[in-house]
Amino acid sequence: MENFNSKNIHLVSYGIPGSLDFEIPKKISKITGVKHELINLSPDKFEWSYDLLYNFAIKKNKAIVIFESYINNYIPLIFGKDFVYWSGFMGDPISGSHLPEKINLSYEESVNLFIKNNNYSKIKNKEIFFDIKKELPSEPLLSNNILTYYEQLDFIIRQNGYLRRAIFNEDFIYKTPFLQPRLVSFFLNLPYVYRKGQTLYKDILKKMYPRLFSIKTKTNFNTSLFDSSLCFYYGKNKIRTINFLNNFFKKNIFIPPMLNYSNFDEDLRNDNNLSNIVFRNINDLEKRKIVNFIDTNILWKNHQQRKESLSSLLMLLASLEINIKAGNIKL
Amino acid sequence: MILINKMNKINQFLYFGYTLDNSFNFPWDFNLVDYIDDFCYLKNLSYNDIVNEGCKVFKDVFQDLGRDIKKAILYPLVVVLTPD
Numbered sequence: 001m002e003n004f005n006s007k008n009i010h011l012v013s014y015g016i017p018g019s020l021d022f023e024i025p026k027k028i029s030k031i032t033g034v035k036h037e038l039i040n041l042s043p044d045k046f047e048w049s050y051d052l053l054y055n056f057a058i059k060k061n062k063a064i065v066i067f068e069s070y071i072n073n074y075i076p077l078i079f080g081k082d083f084v085y086w087s088g089f090m091g092d093p094i095s096g097s098h099l100p101e102k103i104n105l106s107y108e109e110s111v112n113l114f115i116k117n118n119n120y121s122k123i124k125n126k127e128i129f130f131d132i133k134k135e136l137p138s139e140p141l142l143s144n145n146i147l148t149y150y151e152q153l154d155f156i157i158r159q160n161g162y163l164r165r166a167i168f169n170e171d172f173i174y175k176t177p178f179l180q181p182r183l184v185s186f187f188l189n190l191p192y193v194y195r196k197g198q199t200l201y202k203d204i205l206k207k208m209y210p211r212l213f214s215i216k217t218k219t220n221f222n223t224s225l226f227d228s229s230l231c232f233y234y235g236k237n238k239i240r241t242i243n244f245l246n247n248f249f250k251k252n253i254f255i256p257p258m259l260n261y262s263n264f265d266e267d268l269r270n271d272n273n274l275s276n277i278v279f280r281n282i283n284d285l286e287k288r289k290i291v292n293f294i295d296t297n298i299l300w301k302n303h304q305q306r307k308e309s310l311s312s313l314l315m316l317l318a319s320l321e322i323n324i325k326a327g328n329i330k331l
Numbered sequence: 332m333i334l335i336n337k338m339n340k341i342n343q344f345l346y347f348g349y350t351l352d353n354s355f356n357f358p359w360d361f362n363l364v365d366y367i368d369d370f371c372y373l374k375n376l377s378y379n380d381i382v383n384e385g386c387k388v389f390k391d392v393f394q395d396l397g398r399d400i401k402k403a404i405l406y407p408l409v410v411v412l413t414p415d
Contacts (some may be wrong), residue, residue, distance in 0.1 A: 019345055063340065063350040084400050090358055120348030131339060132346050137355050146367050160358040162349040175396045177389075179359045183368035186388045189373060194381070204385040290341065329350065330339045
């Protein structure tokens with residue numbers, strides 16, 4: 001935005017009203033004057049379609065969580081091929097957001113930490129997942145001195161093997177500054193202490209774009225990079241309090257500010273296209289009798305009765321079924 | 332490039348939310364080792380000088396990428412795909 005003619009730039013963001021993903025971009029657009037397309041993912045505003053999800057799964061040709069990925073791939077369909085799409089893919093991890101607390105973790109320790117940090121479903125079934133460790137690379141690609149073992153796993157498996165596929169629609173042209181050799185080598189050559197907490201990256205952003213980064217950010221818990229550490233902890237604790245109250249009362253008294261995409265927990269408790277697609281597909285999955293250690297009917301009932309909030313797991317199971325139907329997982 | 336020891340796609344999917352590739356590669360299409368020099372070219376600089384150098388790298392990279400582009404979409408603006 002600071003480098004080009006803002007008349008030719010559109011911002012695109014998505015979320016639901018009240019979430020930071022939804023509200024902060026509006027401020028950015030207002031301050032910069034850049035045109036802004038805001039996609040409201042509330043179930044009464046965003047049209048979920050099983051056919052589109054199924055076709056999307058076929059096109060991806062790899063099993064990934066369908067619902068979130070579909071939203072990212074949907075964006076270029078709105079604007080078409082006249083535009084070039086800029087993505088900040090890899091910006092956070094390159095600049096140091098995924099650095100482990102200890103720099104000298106062994107490869108085995110790094111694998112264990114990666115597995116612990118990447119349990120999407122939060123399923124705790126040691127018998128079923130006993131072998132998950134064996135499915136990761138048996139040795140690193142590079143020395144820990146060049147790139148920490150943990151980051152190697154994150155960059156290769158999660159960022160490249162999953163997020164890259166989930167974010168980009170292969171039919172359109174993307175620009176990815178954080179995959180350019182100069183930026184990658186600049187950050188990866190920095191000492192650990194400058195990358196830790198993205199310290200140097202944030203100082204670069206503050207120096208280069210003071211106007212933009214005086215705006216509050218989500219990753220800084222609704223405070224700006226220029227705010228004091230007191231403000232930061234206030235912002236962080238305010239969000240924690242909201243989450244605590246929502247959990248305590250087992251319903252969203254307040255919209256959770258840090259929501260990604262939509263409030264899927266509530267969406268699945270109401271009658272809409274999304275909940276119908278998820279319900280139908282977890283039922284189809286149940287009939288296959290291939291995930292015998294999970295009773296999808298009980299999960300669905302517990303979620304509806306607010307005994308638990310299980311939208312991530314339910315949507316994961318529905319995604320599994322759609323991927324099976326699309327042929328991305330062969331039985 | 333190292334092959335996965337064992338394939339179990341359903342377990343992989345249920346654990347990670349995606350299945351693993353059969354081979355493992357970095358996200359960029361250049362050889363990282365060629366670009367890592369253990370901080371050599373920055374190590375004699377002060378912190379502020381390194382920040383300045385970073386600003387220069389940013390500016391150059393964005394201008395190079397933006398050359399000849401007439402219309403652009405920036406996204407996702409503040410969206411994080413999955414919890415970090």
